[in-house]
């Protein structure tokens with residue numbers, strides 16, 4: 001599409017899901033092109049951008065699966081985010097030379113199942129898959145829409161998004177980034193990753209509160225400045241999975257895993273594969289559902305939660321209730337009671353009823369819970385199963401897996417491996433099971449050592465060395481290399497001060 005067409009498309013009367021502006025908000029008829037949706041992050045009404053036509057077919061799945069990983073990424077992203085001119089170049093710039101191998105996300109056999117390792121990017125986080133791509137999409141979208149203002153990314157992180165986003169956006173022209181993380185709510189390694197971040201356009205700040213506090217405060221800042229600049233010359237956007245540009249790249253590795261199973265002769269095209277996903281904000285697993293909508297033969301999507309089992313309860317009963325105790329667990333990136341991306345699934349489950357979604361989200365905000373209709377629950381349960389795993393279960397699973405298979409999972413992956421065992425006992429159809437692995441065990445060395453019956457010694461770097469010795473594995477260079485780096489960020493604030501902090505920092509990024 002030329003810039004001329006693009007500008008005209010923007011001026012066209014708002015119609016839901018026109019080819020020129022395929023996205024609309026989950027909470028109203030407001031529409032957007034893909035580049036606009038990526039730049040805005042959240043829709044002006046507080047909703048999330050969705051493509052109502054995602055399941056309408058027309059995607060050549062089989063052809064896509066024959067391509068190399070970069071080729072698959074290009075095809076899938078072109079389908080999910082139409083309107084970007086040169087997706088080939090964007091994919092190359094995002095991934096070439098930045099992952100441990102060009103397979104991007106290797107599939108490793110573990111016992112009778114498979115582990116899809118998503119953590120071989122620059123910050124050893126699964127978030128890297130999406131956050132290597134997002135700055136490319138944003139830069140392209142800025143030029144497509146002729147945006148002159150600076151784009152400042154506001155991000156709430158449960159640990160891994162923060163570092164991956166900082167890595168992606170630091171010193172990117174025309175952008176700035178502010179990251180909020182829960183004070184004492186992330187692992188020592190995750191904290192070191194963020195606090196040592198260099199770059200002239202970055203701010204990193206700890207918040208006295210949990211991830212939900214950070215996320216809801218950031219969302220409030222977004223809604224306040226949805227239609228105006230917070231300071232002259234600046235527009236806000238999001239690197240969280242509420243941004244469709246963050247979600248779309250995650251669809252790719254569901255295809256990569258499937259292609260890998262075909263290549264190994266484990267399945268033929270068309271046979272179902274089940275995916276088990278360690279879940280927090282519901283972005284990763286929703287990407288699996290998107291893959292299924294595109295036509296990938298996804299069997300069941302198994303949502304694995306830690307002791308914060310709000311999603312397990314919701315997917316079982318249809319009642320979402322955040323009025324419960326919040327647990328700080330050994331899998332901190334999943335310590336979430338308000339899972340933002342569920343809103344997208346609710347939109348599809350309600351048949352695209354934006355009023356219904358808006359009311360449920362208002363009820364969640366004001367009363368702390370909502371209940372979906374029986375038909376919506378049926379719609380969801382057709383594709384999703386849910387299990388949760390408590391703290392002893394998580395550590396026990398790390399030990400069991402390492403002893404029985406020789407594979408050492410991190411705490412988040414262990415939650416999913418545990419769910420996979422339970423799922424196979426209770427409902428599996430016998431399809432191959434792919435467990436998504438979202439972090440390296442070296443990011444959570446204290447908990448993993450404890451699971452193996454070892455006493456963690458000294459600081460996080462000492463513990464990484466200890467874990468190396470016990471497991472015979474090497475720590476990722478991006479983590480071990482943090483040792484001795486200067487801590488550049490010291491801010492710790494109250495959650496009520498997040499908006500003021502943003503306003504104070506913006507002019508200096």
Ligand SMILES: *Cc1c(COP(=O)(O)O)cnc(C)c1O
Nearest residue numbers: 160279280281282283284333438
């Ligand atoms: C973010 C994260 C998750 C949860 O992913 P969602 O998309 O938020 O559901 C799980 N594990 C790790 C290590 C993460 O960083």
